[in-house]
Amino acid sequence: xxxxxxxxxxxxxxxIAFIGINSLLALSVYTTLSxxxxxxxNAGFSAIGAYAAALLTMQAHWPFPLAILAAVAVPAVVxxxxxxxxxxxxxxxxxxxxxxxGEVVRLGLVNWDYVNGAQGIVAIPQKTELWMIYLAxxxxxxVLARLRGSKWGFALEAIREDEPAxxxxxxxxxxxxxxxxVLGAALAGLAGGFEAHFTFMxxxxxxxxxxxxxxxVYAVVGGSQIYWGPVVGAAFLTLLPEILREVAPLVGIxxxxxxxxxxxxxxxxxxxxxPNGMVSLPRRIAEWRAARVAARSAA
Amino acid sequence: xxxxxxxxxLVAAALAATGTARAEQVVKIGVAISLTGPAAVxxxxxxxGVLAAVDHVNKSGMLKGVKLExxxxxxxxxxxxxxxxxxxxINKDKxxxxxxxxxxxxxxxxxxxxxxxxxxxxxxxxTAPKGITDIGDYIWRVSLTEFQVIVPALQRMQAKLGxxxxxxxxxxxxxxxxxxxxxxKASLEHTGIKIVGTQTFAKPDRDxxxxxxxxxxxxxxxxxxxxLAENAAGIVAQARQLGWxxxxxxxxxxxxxxxxxxxxxxxxxxxVGTAWNKVSPDKVNQDYLAEMKARGVDPDQFCTQAYxxxxxxxxxxxxxxxxxxxEAIKAGFAKVKDLPTPLGLFSFLPNRDGSHPPSLQQxxxxxxxxxx
Numbered sequence: 001x002x003x004x005x006x007x008x009x010x011x012x013x014x015x016i017a018f019i020g021i022n023s024l025l026a027l028s029v030y031t032t033l034s035x036x037x038x039x040x041x042n043a044g045f046s047a048i049g050a051y052a053a054a055l056l057t058m059q060a061h062w063p064f065p066l067a068i069l070a071a072v073a074v075p076a077v078v079x080x081x082x083x084x085x086x087x088x089x090x091x092x093x094x095x096x097x098x099x100x101x102g103e104v105v106r107l108g109l110v111n112w113d114y115v116n117g118a119q120g121i122v123a124i125p126q127k128t129e130l131w132m133i134y135l136a137x138x139x140x141x142x143v144l145a146r147l148r149g150s151k152w153g154f155a156l157e158a159i160r161e162d163e164p165a166x167x168x169x170x171x172x173x174x175x176x177x178x179x180x181x182v183l184g185a186a187l188a189g190l191a192g193g194f195e196a197h198f199t200f201m202x203x204x205x206x207x208x209x210x211x212x213x214x215x216x217v218y219a220v221v222g223g224s225q226i227y228w229g230p231v232v233g234a235a236f237l238t239l240l241p242e243i244l245r246e247v248a249p250l251v252g253i254x255x256x257x258x259x260x261x262x263x264x265x266x267x268x269x270x271x272x273x274x275p276n277g278m279v280s281l282p283r284r285i286a287e288w289r290a291a292r293v294a295a296r297s298a299a
Numbered sequence: 300x301x302x303x304x305x306x307x308x309l310v311a312a313a314l315a316a317t318g319t320a321r322a323e324q325v326v327k328i329g330v331a332i333s334l335t336g337p338a339a340v341x342x343x344x345x346x347x348g349v350l351a352a353v354d355h356v357n358k359s360g361m362l363k364g365v366k367l368e369x370x371x372x373x374x375x376x377x378x379x380x381x382x383x384x385x386x387x388x389i390n391k392d393k394x395x396x397x398x399x400x401x402x403x404x405x406x407x408x409x410x411x412x413x414x415x416x417x418x419x420x421x422x423x424x425x426t427a428p429k430g431i432t433d434i435g436d437y438i439w440r441v442s443l444t445e446f447q448v449i450v451p452a453l454q455r456m457q458a459k460l461g462x463x464x465x466x467x468x469x470x471x472x473x474x475x476x477x478x479x480x481x482x483x484k485a486s487l488e489h490t491g492i493k494i495v496g497t498q499t500f501a502k503p504d505r506d507x508x509x510x511x512x513x514x515x516x517x518x519x520x521x522x523x524x525x526x527l528a529e530n531a532a533g534i535v536a537q538a539r540q541l542g543w544x545x546x547x548x549x550x551x552x553x554x555x556x557x558x559x560x561x562x563x564x565x566x567x568x569x570x571v572g573t574a575w576n577k578v579s580p581d582k583v584n585q586d587y588l589a590e591m592k593a594r595g596v597d598p599d600q601f602c603t604q605a606y607x608x609x610x611x612x613x614x615x616x617x618x619x620x621x622x623x624x625x626e627a628i629k630a631g632f633a634k635v636k637d638l639p640t641p642l643g644l645f646s647f648l649p650n651r652d653g654s655h656p657p658s659l660q661q662x663x664x665x666x667x668x669x670x671x
Contacts, residue, residue: 010390014382107501110472119474122407122430199378201407203474206378242383245372255373256334 012242013130017198019238020133021191026218026230027140028187031180033224034144036160038091039181040212041082041098042188044105045075047207049189050196051109054121057197064127064197071193072186079185083178090163102212109204120203121196128198136190137231143183144227156180221270223277232278240266324365326623328353328612329372329388331399331409332605336376338401340528340555341424346371347596348423348605349398355590355606356613365616365623367609374400378408385409389416396421396628398608403427404474410434419629423608424601426551427478432651439632441608441645441653443574445482445551452572452659453490453548455670460546462520464493468510468534469525469550471499479525479550487523495519500534502527507534508541515543525550532561539565546570554600559662566662575600575642576658576669587641607640611647614638 025046032039049071056067086097110118147153158166159173167173196202214237222233244259253259274280330349333342353367370392374381381400388394389412396419400406403425413420414435422440425431432440465487469480487494496517498510511534514522522545524534531553538547546568549558553571562569576584577598587606591598598606615631616623632651637644643655660667 007390011387012383014379014386018379018383107472110501118472118477119427119430120404120407123411123434126411199382199408200411201378201404203404204472205404205474241375241380245383245387255371257339259373260335260375 014198015238015242017128017130017133017194019235020130020137021195021198022214022218022234022238023137023231024133024140024187024191024194025215026222026234027137027144027227028184028191029212029215029219030144030224030227030230031184031187032177033219034147034160034227035156035177035180036163037087037177037180038095039086039098039184040095040216041079041101042184042215043207043209043212044102045079045185045188046192046195046211047102047105047109047202047204048075048078048192050192050202050207051115051121052189053193054124054196054202055115057127058121058124067197068132068190068193071189071196073189075189075192076182076186079182080178083181084174087174087177087181099209099212102207102209106204106207109207118204120201120206122201124196124200124202126197126200128194133194136194140187141228141231148227152176217267221267221277223279225276226279229277229279236278237267324621324623325368326365326396326616327368327370327392327394328609329370329384329392329394329397329399331372331374331381331384331388331397331405333376333401333405334371334373338376340557341601342373342376342401344596344599344602345399345401345423345605347591347594348598348602349609351591351594351596352606352609352613356609362613362616363621365621367613369609370394374405374409376402376405378405381405381409382412385412389413389418394418395623395625396612398423398605398612400425402475403431403478406431407434410438413437417629418625419632421608421611421632423604427474428482436651437629439611439647439651439653441611441642442604443653443655443657445479445572446486447652447654448551448572448574448657449482449486450489451657452570453486453492455659456548456570457490457492459670460521462492462546464495464517464519465521465523466495466514466517466519467497467523467525468507468514469497469499470502470527470530472501473527476525476527476550476552479552483523483525483550492521500526500530502530504530505533507537511538511541511543515541515545519545521546521548523548523550525552527552528555528558528561531558532566535562535569536565548572556597556599559665559667566665569662570670571660571662571667573600573658573660573667574655575603576656576660577667578669579641579643579658581641581643583639584641603641607642607645610638610640611635611645611653 028042052074053067053071056062056070115121155171155176218233218237219230223229244262248259332345333339349369353369356367372384374384388397397413398421401424406425407430410420411434414437420438422431424442426442426445428444428446432438470476496514498514500507549569549571559566614635615628618634619627619631632647636646645655648654659670661670
């Protein structure tokens with residue numbers, strides 16, 4: 001019995017870790033979304049955190065906790081000079097500018113021979129433990145939960161709903177937006193640092209445009225209106241391919257593209273039927289039920 | 300009462316059936332390959348190679364009382380799923396050995412797990428010279444590193460064409476092509492050929508005229524290109540359009556039927572080093588070709604290397620007296636020597652890399668032909 005449980009845990013250990021890491025990444029996109037900013041430089045921040053931590057443990061022989069602190073601090077510091085100019089632009093233009101930043105980071109790493117270019121850093125010692133990842137997720141959720149209903153939280157909400165109006169009310173919008181960008185960068189860097197010391201390697205291609213789209217999808221599918229929505233999305237979308245791996249042989253699907261197709265269909269269904277994300281599922285069910293009751297009493 | 304008795308009979312029969320089945324030991328091989336994502340082109344043919352080899356070994360009866368079984372999983376060309384598949388193989392399916400993963404990047408992330416769990420891994424398509432077999436003593440490799448392929452082929456080609464200078468063009472944003480470039484550079488230095496110029500491009504690029512024109516002005520005797528199949532065709536076509544008739548040497552990425560198809564007539568005359576001599580008259584190779592034809596598969600180098608990966612595992616089991624445990628297979632690998640395979644006589648070197656004769660091929664009449 002215990003042996004089987006241990007096997008089960010060992011089998012899904014990496015999936016559990018990636019749920020946590022992807023949650024941190026989803027939350028990093030959520031921070032800027034919470035004040036209405038579509039900033040998509042998080043793959044770049046994550047790469048900076050991952051490379052900083054990996055170089056510090058491997059080359060400078062720093063202890064792991066210090067390297068992780070650096071993975072948080074370095075991207076946060078980089079976010080300040082980046083945020084000051086780019087946060088003046090809005091909407092799709094901000095998205096494009098920040099995607100550009102992410103690509104600059106990726107291409108910089110590709111052309112940096114010291115870190116092996118496209119082949120990346122390999123043979124990184126595995127130091128990340130599951131509890132560290134989940135402690136970080138819990139801490140991030142705690143901070144975001146405390147923000148709600150605070151002066152800060154109201155300011156962020158005001159900026160999200162109407163930025164010019166918020167500014168007329170005396171809210172220093174740039175300062176708030178910059179703070180959220182820095183927080184997002186710190187979370188993305190933290191996830192990168194954990195990932196580097198969990199998967200034994202980091203390579204620039206793991207931090208391309210596709211990665212930041214994944215993060216955005218976690219947040220949107222989970223629900224970007226509430227702080228824990230992105231975690232739901234990250235957990236669901238990280239688990240889904242592994243669940244399908246389990247289900248596929250039972251229904252006679254061979255490993256391959258079909259699993260990907262089902263994955264896409266489930267995603268499509270969530271977006272179509274739950275436009276506010278998975279967190280809105282209980283409310284949607286209540287609405288459907290109320291509509292049915294209403295229809296029956298009308299008949 | 301009668302009902303109960305018939306159930307008893309059934310149970311007894313079932314027990315007897317499992318009893319006889321148990322006489323045959325089933326050895327599970329986990330196959331972690333990229334069936335989706337960017338590397339899916341290679342994963343599909345690797346799957347065909349593994350399945351053919353497992354059937355071949357089981358039918359041949361070379362392993363008495365042992366039946367091989369392949370458990371195939373898709374790593375979606377990502378390290379995240381590659382790690383998940385490895386943990387699954389090690390802890391859930393409890394496989395005796397693992398074949399794969401398709402990409403070197405995924406291997407550097409997943410192989411350390413197998414090393415820690417003491418599960419032997421056979422890499423069948425990882426060609427990066429460093430960071431694979433040096434992970435540890437459980438990581439073995441069938442696929443030749445590019446260095447092993449390029450140096451002998453380059454020497455043979457130099458003897459034929461007598462060139463002294465070379466120019467290099469490579470994709471610097473991809474792990475595979477970047478590693479290929481490093482090997483080309485080292486091989487040229489090793490062979491004493493002077494490098495007169497180096498240019499780079501990125502995977503999404505479609506226009507290589509600037510790089511080609513710059514290299515053309517240097518008048519090298521040969522142009523070496525490390526590119527994925529998707530870029531290779533464009534580079535070769537554009538070089539020929541610019542009226543440059545220099546001999547072109549392609550890296551491992553050129554080893555794909557898609558390259559010849561997309562480049563059309565421009566592909567004529569291009570040289571590519573290869574691990575597998577498809578037209579080798581050797582009986583093992585001819586039997587293999589017939590076997591694959593019967594299965595409706597047109598094998599390429601990656602298919603054949605996956606096939607040989609299974610043969611190596613089977614040979615290791617045989618050398619250990621039919622024991623199919625993780626430790627036995629690892630111990631058996633060290634004894635695999637001059638095993639007849641479609642790749643030629645195959646041995647594992649002391650550093651756990653594979654060894655067999657490589658070949659040089661040239662595109663002639665829209666097909667790869669072996670240069671003798």
